[in-house]
Amino acid sequence: MGEEKIKVFLVEDNPSEFVLIKEMLTKLKDYSLEVEGAASLNESIEKLQNRKVDVVLLDLNLPDSKGEDTFLKLYQRFPQLPVVVLTGFDDEELAVKVVRQGAQDYLVKGRVDAYLTVKAISYAIERKRIEEALRKARDELELRVKERTAELVRVNEYLKQEVEERKRKEKELRITYIKLKEVQQQLIRSAKMEAVGALASGVAHEVKNPLAIILQGIEYLSKKIETDDENIKYTLKYMEEAVVRADTIVKGLLDFSRISKLNIGKYNINSLIENCLLLMKHQFDRHHIQVVKELGGNIPEVDIDKSKIEQVFINIFMNAVHAMPEGGKLTIRSYVKSLNKDTLPLQFEEKEKFNLDEEVVIVEIEDTGSGIPQELLNKVFDPFFTTKRTKGGTGLGLSIVRSIMDMHNGFIDIKNKSSGGVIVTLIFKKEGGKYGEEKDTHSR
Ligand SMILES: Nc1ncnc2c1ncn2[C@@H]1O[C@H](COP(=O)(O)OP(=O)(O)OP(=O)(O)O)[C@@H](O)[C@H]1O
Ligand SMILES: [Mg+2]
Incomplete structure (x- = not known):
């Protein structure tokens, strides 16, 4: 054992037992133990609140608490303290149960000597230390996992927002593209119309008068030529129809060219x-x-x-x-x-x-x-x-x-x-x- 004294807290209501155990532990040559204690559970809890001890030796049958309850109440208050349970020889079954619930070990009163007790105490302290270290490591790990998970959630959220933003931008782009296409079509259309309009008015004016002359000519010929030749009559009629049709187109073109004034x-x-x-x-x-x-x-x-x-x-x-x-x-x-x-x-x-x-x-x-x-x-x-x-x-x-x-x-x-x-x-x-x-x- 090291230089430092092992601080043992002995909970025992029987004063002679208390003295016996205390003497047994403090008189050992090779070990340096310091023993103090209490005679009831409540007293123990009170004292342990302000004291730093290395191990608790606990009698389960105290005036204010009996059986496994004694351990559970103490353990609940001081879960980090290693506890070795003291029990009568007819109570081993209870002792085993308490060990399963978190006590480090048990000693049967009257059946153990000083060395065995010290060994049990040392092991209990060491085991608890390891248990605590493990628990701390586990807690730390859990915390890290939690932090990492939170970080991942954050990153995920950020990525989601990025995706949303991209989708929104893509949609905007698509709309702009469609708009542009519409405007382009409109431009092509109006350019076409303008070209047609300009051409139309020019051509229409040039063609209008000759057409009128041709039509008058046809009418004149129809009246003057007296013939029974159906072919001639048909040809004149056909010519007249063609000229009327051309005239309709010219009128349409002129209409078209005039639509800019309202x-x-x-x-x-x-x-x-x-x-x-x-x-x-x-x-x-x-x-x-x-x-x-x-x-x-x-x-x-x-x-x-x-x-x-x-x-x-x-x-x-x-x-x-x-x-x-x-x-x-x-x-x-x-x-x-x-x-x-x-x-x-x-x-x-x-x-x-x-x-x-x-x-x-x-x-x-x-x-x-x-x-x-x-x-x-x-x-x-x-x-x-x-x-x-x-x-x-x-x-x-x-x-x-x-x-x-x-x-x-x-x-x-x-x-x-x-x-x-x-x-x-x-x-x-x-x-x-x-x-x-x-x-x-x-x-x-
Ligand atoms: N109510 C309609 N039902 C079916 N087809 C139609 C109708 N209106 C227009 N169209 C189609 O659209 C074409 C273009 O019409 P638009 O009025 O510009 O010229 P058009 O009627 O052929 O000739 P115009 O009006 O110059 O004498 C028509 O030729 C026809 O095929
Ligand atoms: Mg029409």
């Missing part, structure tokens, strides 16, 4: 629609087309160029008539609506024209005609795109319509209906906002 006023869109329907009545009757009007009440007047918007309706009605040669139903609906992001399939560029929650006037024109083949839907607004070339179509109708709507800062969309036929949606701003710049370059 003459804005406040108009009631319903009465405009009624006017156009009246103008078209003959066409509808001829093709057995039933007209259904669902014009909303309380529609505010809107800022528009009356004759241009009439041109819009006439073009759309004409297209519907052409799509229903054998008859059908044409429905015209008008209503006021607050725009919100879910209600309308607006493109990005259109979204910039309108504000969220802006009140607009919407006109829908539905027919029960042939519909538009899906692959042609995005071509119908292109200048000169037509599927009716043989029947005199110029393919300028919808491109003019779109230009007019664009200049009004409005919106036009054409879709096939699931039930067949086409639905054209027009959106008008109540207040025109800033109208398209005056592109005077090709207006005459």
Whole structure:
């Protein structure tokens, strides 16, 4: 044993036993032990609170506590203290039980000598020391694991946020890309329109007069040439038709080139629609087309160029008539609506024209005609795109319509209906906002 005294705390209520054990332990030659103690559990607990001892020798049967309880109560208060239990020879079973519950060892009173007791005490101290060291190491390990886990959770959280952020940025990028694409398309479209417009006005003016001369010539010849030759008559008729057709195209081109100037006023869109329907009545009757009007009440007047918007309706009605040669139903609906992001399939560029929650006037024109083949839907607004070339179509109708709507800062969309036929949606701003710049370059 080392130089330092081993401090033994002896808990024994029998004074003569106490003295006996104390003497036995302190008189050993080779060991240096210091013995103090108490005669009851409560006294022990009180003293041990302020004292540093190396080991406790504990009699289980004390005046204030009996059996395993004595150990458990002490152990609960001082779990780090090594305890060697003292027991009577008829109580070994209890002693074994107490050792299982945490006591370091047991000694049977009267059956042990001083050396055995000292050995038990030394082993108890050493075992407890190792136990404590192990416990400390385990606690430390647990703490490290906890800290590491917390760190991992933090890192994980950070990574999650990074991923979220990246996803958000990716989405932003995608949206920007789509926007850019839209703007690019719009630019291409307006460049195309401008080129067409400039060309149109030039060519149209050059061609208009010669055409008029040719037509007059044909009329003159038709009157002057008296012949029964059917071929000559047919050729003249055929020439006249071709010139009329050329004239129609020229008129269309001139219309197209003039659409940059608007003459804005406040108009009631319903009465405009009624006017156009009246103008078209003959066409509808001829093709057995039933007209259904669902014009909303309380529609505010809107800022528009009356004759241009009439041109819009006439073009759309004409297209519907052409799509229903054998008859059908044409429905015209008008209503006021607050725009919100879910209600309308607006493109990005259109979204910039309108504000969220802006009140607009919407006109829908539905027919029960042939519909538009899906692959042609995005071509119908292109200048000169037509599927009716043989029947005199110029393919300028919808491109003019779109230009007019664009200049009004409005919106036009054409879709096939699931039930067949086409639905054209027009959106008008109540207040025109800033109208398209005056592109005077090709207006005459
Ligand atoms: N209501 C509709 N139903 C079916 N197809 C349509 C309808 N409206 C337009 N289209 C298609 O879109 C094409 C382009 O229409 P657009 O009005 O620009 O030219 P067009 O009618 O052919 O000729 P134009 O109007 O110059 O006489 C049409 O040829 C047709 O194929
Ligand atoms: Mg048309």
